[in-house]
Amino acid sequence: MGFDAAVNYKKDNVAEKLLEYCPDGVDSYFDNVGGQISDVVINQMKKNSHVILCGQISTYNKDMCYPPTLPAQTEAILKEKNITRERFMVLNYSDKHAMGMVQLSQWLKEGKLKVRETMVKGLENIGAAFESMMKGGNIGKQLVVVSEG
Numbered sequence: 001m002g003f004d005a006a007v008n009y010k011k012d013n014v015a016e017k018l019l020e021y022c023p024d025g026v027d028s029y030f031d032n033v034g035g036q037i038s039d040v041v042i043n044q045m046k047k048n049s050h051v052i053l054c055g056q057i058s059t060y061n062k063d064m065c066y067p068p069t070l071p072a073q074t075e076a077i078l079k080e081k082n083i084t085r086e087r088f089m090v091l092n093y094s095d096k097h098a099m100g101m102v103q104l105s106q107w108l109k110e111g112k113l114k115v116r117e118t119m120v121k122g123l124e125n126i127g128a129a130f131e132s133m134m135k136g137g138n139i140g141k142q143l144v145v146v147s148e149g
Helices: 016-023 036-042 072-080 088-109 125-134
Strands: 024-032 045-053 082-085 118-120 142-144
Touching: 016 036, 024 088, 036 045, 036 072, 082 125, 125 142
Parallel strands: 024 045, 045 082, 118 142
Antiparallel strands: none
């Protein structure tokens, strides 16, 4: 896929792997996970770094505010290191959507952007595909093909 390193949060010790792969700390974190994983990453971020919030899958199906309240220790780290933590909402950039599609399409054609998808055939398999996705069984986008034509 073109990245330098990856961490399997189900098998690896995330804190140890981050220290190994980012010995000087993390500059920016696109956070679509939340919860304990995010707390570990934030703990290892550099001064004046940035967290971009885009969903918090660890809190889905829980009755809580968005973005969720952080543990006091994590809040303290954000303040001590002057780490920004902001929401990213694609609807706030609707005026740039067309330009973004052109750029992303170009990067895809040039091989600079790579796409991985998990495909399941048949509408009758939509439930199983959704359940698998929610358990981390997919790589990239989870798609259900309902017609080949």
